[in-house]
Amino acid sequence: MRAVAYRKALPITDPDALEDVVLSVPTPGPRDLLVRVEAVSVNPVDTAFRAKADPGGQPRVLGFDAAGVVVAIGDEVTLFRPGDEVYYAGTPDRQGTNAEYHVVDERIAGPKPRRLSFAEAAALPLTxxxxxxxxxxxxxxxxxxxxxxxxxxxxxxxxxxxxxxxxxxxxxxxxxxxxxxxxxxxxxxxxxxxxxxxxxxxxxxxxxxxxxxxxxxxxxxxxxxxxxxxxxxxxxxxxxxxxxxxxxxxxxxxxxxxxxESMFTRPLHRTPDMIAQHELLAHVAELIDAGAVRSTMTTEFSPINATTIRKAHELTESGRAIGKTVLVGF
Structure with missing residues (x-):
């Protein structure tokens, strides 16, 4: 699968800060969803990881926010089925969402709001x-x-x-x-x-x-x-x-x-109430479908590759971004 990764902590102005790579499609664990990623968004935490968390030369895929379609599920999954559309924020202890396919624990994924496009939905989960x-x-x-x-x-x-x-x-x-x-x-x-x-x-x-x-x-x-x-x-x-x-x-x-507040606490520590993130994303999807909340997407780049993600990181680091920057399609 295609993905965007970094191998060394570098400023975004460095030509090697991000690169296009080809990786194996991940295998879902018992409670995991394998998601075909349709859209992702960039958060300040993405740029912080790229600038400070050195992966020691190994390709590290960035990205937390994603919206996509479930293509396979683990043996213990009960909340979703293949074909379901989901939106979610991944975790720092797994590869990121800037890839064609991504695995995520079902307990931190929510049903994508029906009235939103994948791009509009991808703007939302982490925030x-x-x-x-x-x-x-x-x-x-x-x-x-x-x-x-x-x-x-x-x-x-x-x-x-x-x-x-x-x-x-x-x-x-x-x-x-x-x-x-x-x-x-x-x-x-x-x-x-x-x-x-x-x-x-x-x-x-x-x-x-x-x-x-x-x-x-x-x-x-x-x-x-x-x-x-x-x-x-x-x-x-x-x-x-x-x-x-x-x-x-x-x-x-x-x-x-x-x-x-850290939204990574529940998934990183596998807390007993980890499913609360699934529940809150489902609740917000209901609010969106009822017209009470709207997407915060303001900027869209396409396709998802090292060039466009670089632009998104530059915009995020500028301190002048409004709302969320989204990237769509590989």
Whole structure:
């Protein structure tokens, strides 16, 4: 099968950063689906792996998001059958989705939303899981929950789906950050009640809210003092990045809780509730088919090869991407 891989951690400007390779089709394990990949998308974690995780000269296939068709199943699979259309995010301990065929545990795959194309569906899984787990597992929000949620990076991959899920699943008011007219407009289109510039964050948020109850942070470095100033006593922060040497003491006077979210926790540790990711993807597919949530795809490249994935990585690393970048077809 055709695939796109890297053999050494390199900047995307290096000609050898990504290459087209031919690999054997993987064999599904007992709980696995063998999926013919129709579309994939790129996330910041993809570029981070390529730049920092050196595979020691062996071809390592990148990619987590995928949408495709099940072509074979393991002996213990119960959730899907060959011919089913699925969407999902893979895991770091297996080869990635930038390949014609990919194996994934059925417990972390969901039925593709019927109203979306493969490309539109491929934009969603990783960010959707992150956003959904933030709301339900970290903040423990319900349909009756109210208050104000501040979303940093409202036009980013996670922010774009988080805004929509907050509006569909809770009663919260959404304040999102964006620094450019096009990103601000995108966040408003997705349902943000207010959009503010992340520069001079405290002043700009205070112009629309006296305080906030929850903060979602993909960019935490240098923001702890801001969070302490903005959150009400007993407020909560969920961060998805991994900055080192954070000084959390400013959060203590207000008894602010800090949550660390990683959507890879369940599949990497084979937790007893691993199937929760299948269930949440199925739930979001229902919301999409009902018209309550839409795809966050904004850019599409074709076909899937080293050249187009390089373009997608460059766009992601530029910091100017809005929504998600998708690649379609081999």
């Amino acid at each position: 959707t899981i992150t956003a959904y787990e933030t709301l339900r597992d970290c903040f423990r929000l319900t349909a009756d929950s109210s208050g104000t949620l501040l979303i940093l990076g409202g036009a980013g991959g996670v922010g774009s789906i988080l805004i929509q899920l907050v509006r569909a699943l809770t009663q919260l008011r959404v304040v999102a950050t964006a620094s450019r007219p096009e990103s601000s407009s995108w966040a408003r289109q997705l349902g943000a009640h207010e959009v503010v510039d992340h520069n001079d964050l405290v002043r700009n948020v205070h112009a629309v809210a006296d305080s906030v109850d929850y903060i979602f942070s993909p960019h935490t470095t240098g923001r702890i003092d801001d969070f302490a100033a903005l959150l009400r006593p007993g407020g909560e922060v969920t961060m998805i990045d991994g900055p080192s040497n954070l000084n959390l003491l400013p959060l203590r006077p207000k008894s602010i809780s800090l949550h660390l």
